[in-house]
Amino acid sequence: MARHWISLPERMNALEINALHKTHRSSVRLRGLGVVVSLAVAAAAIFLLTHALKKVNFDEVWAIVERTNTGVIALAMALVVLSYASVSLYDLFALRTIGRSEVPYRIAALASFTSYPIAHGIGAVALISPIIRYRIYSYNGLGAADVANICFLTGLTFWLGNLTALGLSLSYEPDAIGLMEYLPPQFNRVVAVTLLLAIGAFVTWSWISPRHLGTRRWPVRLPTGPMVLVQIAIGFLDLGAAALAMYVLIPSAMNIDIFRMITVFIAATLLGFASHAPAGLGVFDAAILLGLGGDNEEPLIAALLMFRFLYHFLPFVTALILFGTIEAWRGFRAKHQS
Secondary structure, eight states: OOOOOOOOHHHHHHHHHHHHHHHHHHHHHHHHHHHEEEEHHHHHHHHHHHHTTTOOOOOHHHHHHOOOSSHHHHHHHHHHHHHHHEEEEEHHHHHHHTTTSOOOHHHHHHHHHHHHHHHHHHOOHHHHHHHHHHHHHGGGOHHHHHHHHHHHHHHHHHHHHHHHHHOOOHHOOOTTHHHHHHHHHHHHHHHHHHHHHHHHHHHHHHHHHEEEEESSSSSEEEEOHHHHHHHHHHHHHHHHHHHHHHHHHGGGOOOHHHHHHHHHHHHHHHHHHHHGGGGGGGGHHHHHHHHHHOSSOOHHHHHHHHHHHIIIIIIHHHHHHHHHHHHHHHHHHHHHOO
């Protein structure tokens, strides 16, 4: 029988091809699982929201909106502006972390304000946000790798801030989301402690020495320990301002505790992101109604409508107009310079 010798390079090539195929299959499976989870979350939320809205008197909802004091609406709008101003710090922090300190704050603010409302409003953050950021940053000398790093670091800031706030609020109010996930307060407190320990471990890991992720071709520089604390503070500011904007719009007669409100708001936000629905539509609202609602849901629905208008609709339209104007102006200049 003839013996077939295979050279080492051929063996390595075969192994590399096999590994790439396995990685691709794993990636496809993960994406498929993510789609299934997103659809399940969205379907459950739509069912719960439809059930909750059956008994709602919408004439009363509009009457509550009309009776809302203009000063309260102005305060909520100011908190929304503060929240979006803190979002601009996401990009500024990411730029400083990757060593691109020459990019001015106004460009970071422009990139964050156009990318976040549009991507979140469309419901494809992972796809739309990098495209918009690249269109903004490429005119300032940043490449695809820089934009990928910025997107990763801004996402890290969002999750660190939200999960830290969720852990702290659940530790203080473990039964706040009991109606949403039907789990006992003791389990929620364990989840809260686990989250805080994991974040503490990440801060410690980052503090010991400079850390990097990714590959040689696509390296990602992580912030140092002290800067991770800054990330968490930025995420807190964004989340706190948004949650307070929602809180001030809820009539005081509902007597909802601020810590309960923040806990439910964070959970609703994260579920909205998991569903990939545009602006978490349906999912966020169902979570808020289930977590905070009672027998009289009209005041809460009125607050939700006003919050949606101030926090999602107005920034989405403004960002679209701003980004469209910039793209049109750049196209006009390029046409006349050629």
